[in-house]
Amino acid sequence: MNSTLFRRLRPAAAALLLLPLVGSTSQGPKPDPQVLAQFGLFENATLQRFIDGKGQQMNRVSDRPGDYGFTIVDSPVINAFATPDGHVYFTRGIMAYFNNEAQFAGVLGHELGHITARHGQKQQTRSTIASVLLGVGSMLNKNVAALAQPLSQGIGVLFLKYSRDNENEADGLGVKYSTKIGYDAAQMADFFITLQRTEAQSGAGGIPTFLSSHPNSADRYTRVKGLAAQQKSALGKTRLNVNRDSYLRAIDGLPYGDDPRQGFVENGVFYHPGLKFQLPIPAGWKTQNTPDQFRMSEPNGKALLVFTAASGGSLDAAAQSVAQQLGLQSPAAQKTTINGFPALSIEGDQAAQQGQQQPAHTLTYLIQDGQSIFALIGLAAPAGFASYGPQFTASAQGYQRLTDAARLNRLPERIRIKTAKTSTSLGQALAANGIASKRYEEIAILNGMKTTDRLAVGQLYKAVGK
């Protein structure tokens, strides 16, 4: 891929990608830049040290100790995955749903188990799912593929599917490793229940991808409970840790759900408070926001618009760079102004490449906003360009400064750890914290409890709030 085209769209992530993990004691390899481009690094040094510390502790007692890394990425999706290069990733989304260190350790051991048992290396089939999702398959040539690549690699990892045998083996290893470092592995089974409840509950955060890549079976809960009991006695452990309170205190303040400061879509407009701009989205198009680009695709995959940072110190330099990277034949450039910002449009056909399918007709707008130059790259098959070109232009012409204070200052929801003051039900406690009644079930799942479960005086529980 042409990495220079994909400079970070999320400003805070930029520094972190260029520097070693700040505050990390990581002994393992650095996280994959492709994974970070897809999700962003979760900027919380305490939790990064926590996952790396527990991961390295398990690594040392594992069946195949190695140079492994452990990283939390900044995604609200509930997921955990291991890459074949020996790196385990947890999302901040899954961190929000654990209710104690033992659950966390069980899943960490499970993912490490996929690595030590070399499951990923036995099936290195990274799918072309990105092109399927985007629907750009029919007009994929190398240059479009270069745009789709960061997505395909990230998603390819997410959708690595393991066989049932692999999953069972990883469950066993997760039990073994977490027990060895002193945790009650039976808690991992309880976390499966939480995952199943999030899946059953629509709306909150969507279906956790952890489940699609780690299929649940009816007997998995029972099996893991049994393995945990066996492992406990085999290792002669009389006391195993759960560490509920310490875990809950560690995640107090964790962002929950989307973080609007990294960009959000509302009523057909993409707002980016960090970069202070807004951009209209063609009606009905699908969108995806990653740290380095915002992507809009026509629902049937007939056209694609990608908003990203451009390289080059001037509009002319950026235009040359884009024309080269898209492989344009004799592109036509035109200077213009968009809502007061100096801009330049470049239109042209991509050069046909041997063995490739139909090249795209492209229309790119480069917009100079202060020190930054942004590119809005539109691609469509030549036959469809007459209808999509005007939509590319309309979107570009809608680029403007975001000034609405309510949107600029919108804050993410966060996990708020509370202490029960009286003996009460979880539902009553949530009501006392101003949680809307339609969200009781969602927050009860987050707590791994039922709304009718009793809280003892002094017991910690999770609420959410700004």
Ligand SMILES: [Zn+2]
């Ligand atoms: Zn698994």
